[in-house]
Structure formats: structure tokens, C-alpha cells
Amino acid sequence: MKRRLFLWLCLLCCALPAWASEAAEYRLPAPIAASYDDILAQPQAVGVVVFEYDGRSAITIIDFPTLAEQGRMFNRVVALIERIGAPRDRVLSNEELAGFIRSTGKTDTTFAWGNNFLIGELVVFFNLADLGNVRLNAEELALRDYLLERGFIVLRNGFYQARRSRAVILSIPRESAGGHGEPAVSALARRTILTHEISHAEYYTNPLYAAYCRRFWNGVMTEPQRAAFRRFLAQESYNPDNEEMMINEMQAYLMYTPDPRAFNPHLVGMSEQEIAQLRRRFIEGFPGAPLAGRRSGS
Numbered sequence: 001m002k003r004r005l006f007l008w009l010c011l012l013c014c015a016l017p018a019w020a021s022e023a024a025e026y027r028l029p030a031p032i033a034a035s036y037d038d039i040l041a042q043p044q045a046v047g048v049v050v051f052e053y054d055g056r057s058a059i060t061i062i063d064f065p066t067l068a069e070q071g072r073m074f075n076r077v078v079a080l081i082e083r084i085g086a087p088r089d090r091v092l093s094n095e096e097l098a099g100f101i102r103s104t105g106k107t108d109t110t111f112a113w114g115n116n117f118l119i120g121e122l123v124v125f126f127n128l129a130d131l132g133n134v135r136l137n138a139e140e141l142a143l144r145d146y147l148l149e150r151g152f153i154v155l156r157n158g159f160y161q162a163r164r165s166r167a168v169i170l171s172i173p174r175e176s177a178g179g180h181g182e183p184a185v186s187a188l189a190r191r192t193i194l195t196h197e198i199s200h201a202e203y204y205t206n207p208l209y210a211a212y213c214r215r216f217w218n219g220v221m222t223e224p225q226r227a228a229f230r231r232f233l234a235q236e237s238y239n240p241d242n243e244e245m246m247i248n249e250m251q252a253y254l255m256y257t258p259d260p261r262a263f264n265p266h267l268v269g270m271s272e273q274e275i276a277q278l279r280r281r282f283i284e285g286f287p288g289a290p291l292a293g294r295r296s297g298s
Contacts, residue, residue: 026138028146031060036198036294039063040191044174050146053291058167059201061194067109067173067182073139074115074171075101075108077125081117082245083237091129094137104237109182113262114172114193116200119152120165126153127160143169168204170197192259199256199292203248212287213251220281221250225270229253232268255282256292 028048033055042049042063053059064070076097079086086092086100101111126144129136136144144160147153152167153160172193178184185193203210217226229250230240238245254275257263265275 026142028062028142031150034061036194039172039194042174044176053170053198053201056205058164058205059198059291060167060169061197062169062171063174064171065174066176067113067185069139070115070171070173071108071111072137073143074117075111076136076140077117077122078112078115080125080128081121082112082239084234084239085237089128090132091125091134093134106237107181113189114170114197116168116170116197116204118165118204119147119162119167119169122147122169123153123160123162123165130160166204168201170201172197188259189262192257192262195256195258195292195294196252196262199252199289200248202289202292203251206289206291208287209289210248212285213247216282216285217247217250220285221278225274225278228269251282254278256294258294 028050031050031052034051035054039051039053039061044065047065048069049063051061051063053061062070062073064073076092079092079097079100080088083100083104085103092100098108101108104111122143128134129140144153147169148155152162152164154163155161172190173185175187175190176182176185203213221229226246230246232253233246233249234240238249240246253263253268265272268275
């Protein structure tokens with residue numbers, strides 16, 4: 001009997017698909033509470049780390065040792081949720097994703113330098129992947145399992161459902177010298193990405209702040225200024241027809257992107273004086289955004 005059971009287990013293990021063993025080898029660790037400065041001080045010589053921002057369970061930050069690892073987990077989600085030209089009703093296969101990234105002039109490591117997604121958006125991604133029989137990679141499966149284990153999502157009647165749809169998952173890369181096809185990430189770039197992504201968490205989790213940003217976009221900015229931001233964001237492959245995304249990205253780039261290589265007046269087609277004036281007017285009516293407290297130029 002024992003011999004038959006042993007043989008049956010061996011056959012079962014041999015029958016498992018390759019992705020199942022890969023997924024078993026890659027898991028996201030339990031989150032630890034950390035402040036802005038704690039996250040920036042994270043040493044490079046460790047694997048992926050998960051943080052709850054200042055202990056707020058609605059804000060999770062996944063800190064990756066490399067851009068490549070971050071891309072493997074999130075590039076397919078980025079294409080579905082954010083990028084112009086990618087389908088909204090299905091998830092791209094590996095081959096389609098690689099071709100789409102090439103078409104944007106990006107690479108696997110530069111498709112997105114940081115990420116922010118609502119749990120509700122990730123639920124759409126995992127359900128569409130299942131419906132399309134898309135084989136997800138180990139990192140994507142690890143993200144799904146983490147969300148299930150931490151109670152952000154639940155599987156009911158064969159579909160994933162959000163239990164905390166307004167919670168947000170952010171991701172950032174660690175500082176590195178680059179190499180092997182991966183660009184360098186400087187200390188300033190890491191700080192910029194973290195600040196930028198936390199401002200999105202503020203937008204998602206602070207209704208007063210989100211309402212203020214909408215009023216600023218519609219009532220303070222002129223139509224030529226809104227058009228300038230739409231053009232800039234479209235050049236970065238964001239969907240300019242998604243008005244909520246335009247507003248969210250506007251506040252993040254205008255106020256919380258201190259690295260001039262990522263955002264400056266020239267990139268958005270405006271003068272330094274005009275950008276400075278917009279920043280002053282944004283601050284004048286500022287309702288308070290404790291998460292995103294480190295503004296550009298402050």
C-alpha cells in the first residue's frame with residue numbers, strides 16, 4: 001500500500017505543469033510596517049520586500065531588487081489597465097505583450113518604472129486572464145496568491161471578487177547600477193518613483209484630496225494646460241481618454257516628481273513660469289495630503 005501511494009505521488013508531481021513548480025518557488029513575503037524614510041533605506045542585498053505604508057493596511061508597497069522582476073509581475077497589468085493601444089477586454093499573451101512593449105519604444109525593464117493599481121483593477125486582470133486561459137508567470141501568480149492570503153480578494157463561484165476594492169498596491173524598484181540590459185536606478189530616481197507612487201495612494205485613499213485634484217483640473221487649469229498634460233501623458237503611453245487617470249497623473253507629475261528627467265516644463269510643453277504658477281495655485285487651495293507630503297521643489 002505504501003509503495004503504491006509513493007508511486008502515485010511521484011506520478012502526480014511529474015504531471016504538474018512547469019508553471020506550478022515555478023509559482024511554488026516565488027512568493028511575496030508578509031508585509032512590514034515602514035515609513036517613507038524606512039523604505040528608502042532598504043538595503044539592496046535583499047530580495048523582494050513588502051511594506052504597509054506607515055502601517056496603513058490599505059496601502060501596500062512592493063519593493064523589488066530589480067526593474068526586471070517588477071516588470072514580470074506588473075507589465076501585463078500595465079498594458080491592460082493603462083496603455084493606449086492594448087485591448088481592454090482581454091489579457092495579452094507573452095508573445096503579444098513582448099510585441100506591444102516593443103511597439104511603445106520601451107523594454108521589459110522600462111515599460112513602467114513604478115506602478116499603482118487599485119485592488120478592483122487587479123481583480124479585472126485576474127478574471128480576464130482566467131477567461132482567456134492566459135498562462136500567468138510565477139510573479140503574477142505570486143501577486144494573486146498574496147492578495148488571496150491577505151484577504152484583499154476572494155474566489156467565489158469561479159470568479160475573483162474584491163473585498164477591499166479601494167485598497168491600493170504600489171511597486172518601486174531599488175537603487176542599482178544597472179547592467180545586463182537593465183538601466184540604472186539612482187538614489188534620486190528611487191526617491192522620485194516612491195514619492196510619485198505614494199501620491200497616487202493619496203489620491204486613491206483620500207476622497208478630499210481626489211475631489212480637490214478634480215476641481216483643480218476642471219476649474220483652475222485652462223483647456224490648453226489640460227491639453228498639454230494630455231499630450232505629455234499620451235507620449236508616455238497613458239490613455240488620454242481616461243479622464244480620471246489624466247487627473248491622477250497630473251497631480252503626481254506636477255507636484256510629486258522631483259527628478260527633472262522624469263518631469264520638467266519642457267517635457268510638458270509649458271514654460272517654467274507657467275509650471276511654477278500652477279504649483280503655487282495648487283498649494284494655495286491644498287486640503288492636506290499627509291501621505292504625499294514631499295512636493296517637487298519643496
